Amino acid sequence: MATVFYFLPKNAELTAQEQAELDALKDRPITYDEDCPPMTDRQLDEIDYLIRKYKTRRITKEILMAEFPERFQKRTLN
Numbered sequence: 001m002a003t004v005f006y007f008l009p010k011n012a013e014l015t016a017q018e019q020a021e022l023d024a025l026k027d028r029p030i031t032y033d034e035d036c037p038p039m040t041d042r043q044l045d046e047i048d049y050l051i052r053k054y055k056t057r058r059i060t061k062e063i064l065m066a067e068f069p070e071r072f073q074k075r076t077l078n
Contacts, residue, residue, distance in 0.1 A: 006022070008014075014022070032038050039047075050059050050067060065072050 046068075047059060050063055051057060054063055056063075
């Protein structure tokens with residue numbers, strides 16, 4: 001199960017409606033589709049490794065190319 005984080009500025013006051021919306025989302029199941037498929041344990045471990053190594057939450061193509069160059073080899077068309 002995935003954990004969703006949301007960040008608010010310090011001293012942020014939520015309205016009752018905003019708090020109710022956040023509370024309703026906590027128990028909502030995660031739905032996957034073709035744009036957001038579930039990840040394997042190996043993929044999750046790779047992402048966790050990259051986040052810790054580069055101290056970032058945004059994994060760019062450049063980071064992936066530096067760590068996994070074999071995935072980005074040039075291919076020729078027949």
